[in-house]
Amino acid sequence: MGRSTRRAQGRDAAGLQKRRKEVQKVPTGIAGLDQVLGGGVPAGRMTLVGGGAGSGKSMIGLQCLLHGAGAGEPGILVMFEERATSVRQNAMARGWDLAPLEKKNKLCLLDARLSPEVVVSGDFSIKSLLAILDQKTKAMRARRIVIDAVDALLYLYDSPLRERQELYALHEWLLDRRLTTIMTVKTVPQEEPHSRYAFLDFMADCVINVDQRVTAQITTRRMRVIKYRGSGYGRNEYPFVISPDGVTVMPITSNVLRHIPLGPKVSSGQARLDDVLAGGYRSGASILIVGTAGSGKTTLACIFSQAACRRGERVLYINFEESAESMVSSMLSTGLALRPLIKNGTLMVRSYLPEAMGVEEHLFHALEALDEFQPRHVVVDAISACRRMGSEFHAFEYLMRLLNACKERGITCFYINQATGLDIIAEVSGIGISSIIDTVVLLRHLPIGDTMKRQLIVMKSRGSKSSDQFHAFRITDRGIDLGKAEPGDTVGRSAHPTGFGRTGDR
Amino acid sequence: MKARRRETGRGATDRGATYVFRLFVAGNESNSSQAKGNLARLCEEHLKGRFEIETVNVLRDAATAYKHNVLLTPTLILIKPHPKVTVVGNLSDNRQVLAALRLTGNGR
Secondary structure, eight states: OOOBOOEEEEEOTTOOEEEEEOOOEEOOOOTTHHHHTTSSEETTSEEEEEEOTTSSHHHHHHHHHHHHHHTTOOEEEEESSSOHHHHHHHHHHTTOOHHHHHHTTSEEEEEOOOOTTOEEOSOOBSHHHHHHHHHHHHHHTOOEEEEEOHHHHHTTOSOHHHHHHHHHHHHHHHHHTTOEEEEEEEOOTTSSTTGGGHHHHHHOSEEEEEEEEEETTEEEEEEEEEEETTSOOOOSEEEEEEETTEEEEOOOOTTSOOOOOOOOEEOOSOHHHHHHTTSSEETTOEEEEEEOTTSSHHHHHHHHHHHHHHTTOOEEEEESSSOHHHHHHHHHTTTOOOHHHHHTTSEEEEEOOGGGSOHHHHHHHHHHHHHHHOOSEEEEETGGGGGGGSSHHHHHHHHHHHHHHHHHHTOEEEEEEEOOSSOGGGGTTGGGTGGGOSEEEEEEEEEETTEEEEEEEEEEETTSOOOOSEEEEEEETTEEEEEEEEOGGGSOGGGSOTTTSSOOOO | OOOEEEEEOSSOOSSSOOEEEEEEEOTTOHHHHHHHHHHHHHHHHHSTTSEEEEEEETTTOHHHHHHTTOOSBSEEEEEESSSOEEEESOOOOHHHHHHHTTOSSSOO
16 A cells, blocks of 8 residues: 556667566655655565764654554554654654554554563574564554664664675565564664664665764754665755654755746735836845835835735745844834734734754745745845855855745745845845846935935836836834935945946936 | 473572572573573572572563563573572572572571
């Protein structure tokens, strides 16, 4: 059940066409992993998952068993290190209740830990384990098995030869029963690439390595398929997350851009700004709002959000700067009432501390929100804070992939970028995403005499005409009050290079 | 289908406690046969007349092995006197086994 056989066409040496049969596969049910494996793990064969402590090996195994239990393939979990009770509790914490599956003989947890008090005297074998597994396999018609932390068993043997003999015996037994097996083994990254268990790699038909590494104080998880006999597979390193729902692997699918063309114009929420934008923003576009601190970027985004929500278009607001509460209350002063919109479910505000998670986890949360909430528009406030996910590169990765996800779904994406200096035009390209940005709105406020003057300019607007002049604006208790176009080169000459500050045609 | 064999040493003395063992074996494979032989010899030498050995063949009775969480063969469990002791292996290291079973020092 749930197996897929793929046939590939090939030509042999004589040039005759022949049918090449790819191995039968069993889906693991882990989002993304099956995609990387081209359908799943090899059916009736062994897959080795290696990784350090806490890298997610056991979770991959358990998820595969749970998926099997739900797909008519009962499974056995042999644990050499963890207690059955703690596995049940940890599973429960993720909302997986194992008890009913165990009762219905869809899942069997076999506690194979060896008491530390056991005295070893002379040679021994795992025949008893095999006898027990034999009985269980027959009784519950098991199709899948996970051998978790097999290294704990191997440590009992003094001799590398006996280690191998016993593992080969186990492997033979598994093959004879045609059980789809996931065996996990701890590896220590500092050592020679699991020298002690290198033979496991040769024995297994599919080898997957998982690890977690810390860069710039933030942890990221990566997995890589090392080999897959008789099958192709994704050869990159793929990021993955362990969320409350389990492991999710995120293959970067966008070698092909599957972007939906820009949609119709939607109002910016401000009539004058709509004029400047020649009717509003294009829905499904990516829009960058750049400006110095306090120049009104968040206000501009919130004005749009309020208008969109009132039209019944859901908006997801990802805030890396402040909590939903503080955003709502500070927007009250500009006459924006966001609370009712949150209450009626058209506006969703998600606040995160950038440094709290790695890029994958941030992405996971964002993509999950896209799928669950199905917004028409997304605001990220502010992308400059994304650097705190680790580095400029991490910020780029996050923003690029989120933007791609939005583009594939036809979701309008507002990226707010806080510029640090006066020369904000140089920061428009910030984090290297400008090439896929459709519209850039630049805000600045400049000291003119003894007052601060705010100006707005639409610098780039793909697929649309727009005014290319600076417009003075004020933030009032009724939102933004946008003035007429004014010559850009009368103020703050130093703030803009040639080509942008010039007076437009209108 | 139970395949247990009970051997009782005759004339258990009152002085020393009776040792009750359960030995898990996998048929007649080499390690299991060796363990049987080594245990029998040890009992004759150190526990004459005051031991009981229950042998469980895991190939025939996996349920008992499962019940007692015995995954490796041979496995010797000292049930009485307390505390329980588990020794894994063919029992080839006589001194180590005696020490584990608390039989050093009172042997002859």
